[in-house]
Amino acid sequence: MITRTRAAVTAVALVAAVALAGCTPQAPADGGGDGGGAAGDLSSIKVALVPGGAHPYFQPWSAGAQAAVDEFGIGGFTFNETGEWDQTKQNSAIDSLAAQGYTAFGIFGVSPTDINSTFESLTSKGLSVGSIASCPAGDVNEAAFCLSTDTGEAAYLAAVATIEAMGGAGNLVHLTGNAVDSNTQRRIEGVQKAVDETGGAVTLLQTITDIDKDLRTAQRAVADRLASKGSGIGGIVTTAYNPAVAATEAVGSSGLDIKVIGIDDDAVLLDAIRSGAITGTVVQNPWGQGYVGTWALANLQAGICTVNDPGFIVDSGSFLVTADNVDTYDDERQAKTKEILADFQTEYLTCA
Numbered sequence: 001m002i003t004r005t006r007a008a009v010t011a012v013a014l015v016a017a018v019a020l021a022g023c024t025p026q027a028p029a030d031g032g033g034d035g036g037g038a039a040g041d042l043s044s045i046k047v048a049l050v051p052g053g054a055h056p057y058f059q060p061w062s063a064g065a066q067a068a069v070d071e072f073g074i075g076g077f078t079f080n081e082t083g084e085w086d087q088t089k090q091n092s093a094i095d096s097l098a099a100q101g102y103t104a105f106g107i108f109g110v111s112p113t114d115i116n117s118t119f120e121s122l123t124s125k126g127l128s129v130g131s132i133a134s135c136p137a138g139d140v141n142e143a144a145f146c147l148s149t150d151t152g153e154a155a156y157l158a159a160v161a162t163i164e165a166m167g168g169a170g171n172l173v174h175l176t177g178n179a180v181d182s183n184t185q186r187r188i189e190g191v192q193k194a195v196d197e198t199g200g201a202v203t204l205l206q207t208i209t210d211i212d213k214d215l216r217t218a219q220r221a222v223a224d225r226l227a228s229k230g231s232g233i234g235g236i237v238t239t240a241y242n243p244a245v246a247a248t249e250a251v252g253s254s255g256l257d258i259k260v261i262g263i264d265d266d267a268v269l270l271d272a273i274r275s276g277a278i279t280g281t282v283v284q285n286p287w288g289q290g291y292v293g294t295w296a297l298a299n300l301q302a303g304i305c306t307v308n309d310p311g312f313i314v315d316s317g318s319f320l321v322t323a324d325n326v327d328t329y330d331d332e333r334q335a336k337t338k339e340i341l342a343d344f345q346t347e348y349l350t351c352a
Contacts, residue, residue, distance in 0.1 A: 040352065045298040047077040048102040049132065049290060050094055052110035053085035055212075057241050057264060057286055058133070061106075064290025074298045078102065087111040091118055104128045104297035106290075112137035112182040119143040128300040132293050133286065133316075137182040141311035144300055145348065147293050147340075149284045151183040154318035155190030155239045158261045158282040161320055162237040163194060165259035165279040169201040170234025173225060175247060177212035177240035184209060187239040205233065211243050218246035226254055235259040244269060244281065252277040265321065265329075273326045280322040283329060288337035289316050296344050305351040312348055314340060 049065055051058040058081060065077040080097060083090030087110040094105060105122055109115025112134060119142035122129045128144060135146035162172065174191045177184045188207055195204045211221040222243065226233075236251065236258055238244040244262030248269050251258045262269045262281035272278040299305040317336040321329045345351060 040302055040304055042072060042074045042298050042302050042304070045075045045104055045301050046102045047074065047104040047106065047294050047297050048094070048097045049077060049079050049106045049293070050083065050090065050097070051081050051108040051133070052087075052090055053083050054081045055241065056266070057284070058108070060287040061132075061290035061293075064287040064292075065294040068291045068294035068298075072295055072298070074294065077294055083110055085110055087114055087118075094118065094122070098122075098125075098127065104301040106130045106132040106293040106297055107143070108133045109136065112180075116140060116142040128297050130293050130297050132289050134181070134183050135313055141313065144307045144310060145296065146311070146313040147289050147296075147316050148313070149183075149318055150186075150315040151239070152186035152190040152193075153315070154263070154282050154284065155187035155237070156194050157190075157318060157320055158239060158263065159191040159194035159237045160197075161280055161282075161322075162235040162259055162261040163198060163202055165261070166202070166235040168198065171203050171205045171232055172235045172237060173205050173229075173233055174207040175211060175218070175222065175236060175238040175240065175243035176207065176209055177243075179209040184240075191237055191239070205229065208243075211246075212240035213242070215242045215245060218242040219250070222246045222250045226250055226256065230254060230256050230258070233258050235261075238262050241266070248272045248278050270321075270326055273321065273323055276323070280320060283319050283321055283333065285316040285318070285333055285337060288333065288340060291337060292316075292341050292344060295341060296349065299349070299351060305349040308348060308350055314343070314348065316340065 047065065049061050062079045068074060069077055080093050082093050090110050105127060107129060109118065116136045119129050131141060131143040131146040133148050135141055135148050172195065176187050192204065195202050208221055211218045236247050238247050241264050244264060245266050245268050247260050248262055251260050252272060260278040262278060265281065265283045269281045273280055317333065319329055319332055
């Protein structure tokens with residue numbers, strides 16, 4: 001876990017506070033809130049999970065949140081992906097949800113450099129807020145917590161597995177997402193670390209960014225790369241969802257002997273692992289993010305729990321899936337989720 005301290009309010013944060021203005025009371029400094037329901041009453045709490053826009057990665061958030069609602073008696077949740085990858089539009093969606101009575105927010109911010117202003121505005125109004133699946137850029141997290149994949153470690157794990165499948169030498173290509181996303185920068189660093197550890201035996205031919213907008217964009221990028229340099233590529237490591245699907249399909253149909261490690265568990269990747277078309281994938285834990293995040297946000301908002309170290313960061317887990325565990329990997333992921341929940345309950349929060 002990495003802890004981060006809160007920063008003072010900036011002029012930018014004050015502007016965002018005006019944009020998200022509401023009639024909720026002042027929040028305590030520990031990240032809890034009193035904006036809805038009596039203390040200890042989870043049934044009155046409504047949680048909003050708000051990714052930056054539509055993307056397949058976030059879909060399991062809903063199932064995880066629903067499981068938490070059912071298990072713990074939380075009042076309800078909504079999943080809102082109408083931000084269209086625009087921070088202003090996401091702020092407007094959050095403002096609308098607050099007006100509808102949602103008082104606890106799990107947010108994947110569109111702009112990692114600006115999202116702290118949104119977090120600060122929400123907490124100042126007595127609303128609980130967690131940063132889910134992505135932490136703010138820099139050393140400050142103004143949310144109560146960040147529950148996210150350690151993307152650098154996951155990318156390193158994927159790159160090491162790819163290099164091993166390549167026999168420890170050759171040319172590697174890295175396919176990833178939005179270059180300005182702090183997650184992408186951590187992934188680039190993780191892959192580079194694995195390459196550096198080979199002492200020059202592996203060459204990173206290219207890191208291709210900004211190809212996770214949709215599957216078509218990723219497919220074009222992969223097709224262009226294979227057409228121009230395919231025969232010289234020994235391995236492809238993918239650290240974004242759509243490029244992983246595109247690389248799996250393209251390499252499988254090309255007949256080229258390229259080792260591929262993907263990311264996440266789209267059915268295309270799992271079937272390709274079973275058939276031997278690709279080596280494996282590194283799966284993340286969006287279901288666990290939705291489940292643990294919903295529990296934590298509801299308990300903070302109800303006043304049942306308070307944060308011990310505001311702004312703390314927790315790795316939600318990443319898991320290498322190969323032919324050896326392709327049919328059982330989710331057992332490990334579910335077990336990790338329960339461990340994370342227990343850590344929230346006993347280490348990161350103080351609960352009545």
